[in-house]
Amino acid sequence: MTVTDRGETESPAVKVVDFGPFLNGSDKRGVAEALVKSFRTTGFVYLTNHPMPQEKIKAMFELAKRFFSLPEEIKLLAPHPKSGTHHRALGYSPIAMEKVSQHIYDETALEAHRAKAPDVKESFESGRENDEVMPNIWLPEDVLPGFKEACLEFFWDCYELQKSVLKAIALGLSLPEDYFLPFHTAPDNQLRLLHYPSISAKDIQNDVATRIGAHSDFGTLTFLFQDSVGGLEVEDPTDRDRFNPVPPVAGSVVVNAGDFMMRWSNDTIRSTIHRVRAPQTTGSGGIIPDRYSIPYFCCADLSTVVDCIPGTWSDERPKRYEPISVGPFSNGVVQAFIRSIGQRVRHEATRGALLE
Numbered sequence: 001m002t003v004t005d006r007g008e009t010e011s012p013a014v015k016v017v018d019f020g021p022f023l024n025g026s027d028k029r030g031v032a033e034a035l036v037k038s039f040r041t042t043g044f045v046y047l048t049n050h051p052m053p054q055e056k057i058k059a060m061f062e063l064a065k066r067f068f069s070l071p072e073e074i075k076l077l078a079p080h081p082k083s084g085t086h087h088r089a090l091g092y093s094p095i096a097m098e099k100v101s102q103h104i105y106d107e108t109a110l111e112a113h114r115a116k117a118p119d120v121k122e123s124f125e126s127g128r129e130n131d132e133v134m135p136n137i138w139l140p141e142d143v144l145p146g147f148k149e150a151c152l153e154f155f156w157d158c159y160e161l162q163k164s165v166l167k168a169i170a171l172g173l174s175l176p177e178d179y180f181l182p183f184h185t186a187p188d189n190q191l192r193l194l195h196y197p198s199i200s201a202k203d204i205q206n207d208v209a210t211r212i213g214a215h216s217d218f219g220t221l222t223f224l225f226q227d228s229v230g231g232l233e234v235e236d237p238t239d240r241d242r243f244n245p246v247p248p249v250a251g252s253v254v255v256n257a258g259d260f261m262m263r264w265s266n267d268t269i270r271s272t273i274h275r276v277r278a279p280q281t282t283g284s285g286g287i288i289p290d291r292y293s294i295p296y297f298c299c300a301d302l303s304t305v306v307d308c309i310p311g312t313w314s315d316e317r318p319k320r321y322e323p324i325s326v327g328p329f330s331n332g333v334v335q336a337f338i339r340s341i342g343q344r345v346r347h348e349a350t351r352g353a354l355l356e
C-alpha cells in the first residue's frame with residue numbers, strides 16, 4: 001500500500017487518476033491516456049475530482065442506510081420479481097437471495113456453489129423511470145418519502161459522469177470524443193444500493209460466508225461509490241490466484257470496465273474479476289462492520305448493434321468478435337443464467353464464453 005501526495009492510501013494495483021484536468025480542459029489528453037492505460041492493465045481506476053458532488057454522495061449513502069434499516073416486511077413491499085422477465089435486477093433483494101458466480105454452468109456444480117458460502121448482502125436496484133419494458137419497483141412513497149426522487153436524481157447525475165468518462169475513454173483510444181455517446185442515449189443503466197451487514201471476520205476468512213463472490217460486471221462501465229469500511233479486491237492481472245485490495249480513497253469513485261466493453265474493444269480493455277471480502281487489515285477475531293456501497297452499471301442502449309471499436313483491430317490484430325446486438329447480449333448474459341430454484345444465482349458475465 002502506498003500513500004499518495006494527497007495523503008490517501010492507494011492500492012498499488014489500481015491507479016488514482018485526477019479527473020479535474022479533463023473536466024477543466026487543462027490536460028484532457030493526459031487524463032484520457034492515463035485512464036485508458038489503467039483500463040488496459042487492470043481494468044480498474046480511482047477517479048478523483050470527478051463531477052459528482054460529495055454532498056449528494058453522502059446524502060445517497062444516508063438514504064440507503066435508512067432504507068436498509070427498515071423492517072424486512074416493509075422492504076419487501078418493493079420485491080425483486082421472482083420471474084426472469086426483468087433483464088436487470090430491480091426492487092429489493094433480501095440477504096442471501098442472490099449469489100454471484102462465475103463460469104459455473106453445470107446444475108450440480110451450481111447447487112454446490114450455492115450451498116457453500118452465501119453472499120451476505122441485500123440490495124435495492126432501480127433504473128430510469130420512463131422504462132416501459134422494465135418499470136421500476138418502488139416502496140409506497142409514504143414509507144420513505146423522497147427515496148424515489150433521490151434515487152432518480154442520483155441515477156441521472158451518474159449518467160452525466162458516464163458521459164464525461166466515455167468522452168475521456170474515446171480520446172484515450174484516439175477516437176472523436178463523442179464516439180461512445182450515441183450508443184448510450186437511453187440510458188439502459190442500473191443504480192444499485194448495497195448493504196453488507198456486519199459479519200464475523202472468521203466466517204469470511206474460512207469461506208463460510210462471503211460479501212460478494214468473485215465476478216466481473218457485464219456492461220460498458222461500472223462506477224462504484226464505497227464507504228470507508230473496505231474489503232473490495234480485484235484479481236491481479238498477472239496472477240489469477242491473487243487478489244489486490246481496492247481500499248477506499250476519500251472523494252474518489254472507482255471505475256471499472258465490464259465484459260461488454262472488453263468485447264467491444266476487441267479485448268484491449270480488461271473486464272477484471274473482483275469480489276468483496278473482509279478488509280485485509282482485519283484480524284482473525286472480531287466482527288467486520290456493515291459495509292454500504294453504491295454501484296452504477298452503465299450499459300449500451302439495448303436497441304443498438306456494435307462492432308469492434310475502430311483502432312482496436314488491424315491486420316496484425318484481427319477482430320475477435322462479430323458485430324453484436326446489445327439487447328440479446330445483455331439479456332443472454334443475465335437471463336440465461338438466472339435460476340429461480342432456491343436462492344437466485346446470478347452470473348454477471350460470460351467472460352469465458354466470449355473469449356472462446
Ligand SMILES: O=C(O)CCC(=O)C(=O)O
Nearest residue numbers: 194217226232276293295
Ligand atoms: O460492493 C462492492 O464494493 C462491489 C459491488 C459489485 O462488485 C457489484 O455489485 O457488482
Ligand SMILES: [Fe+2]
Nearest residue numbers: 215216217274
Ligand atoms: Fe461487480
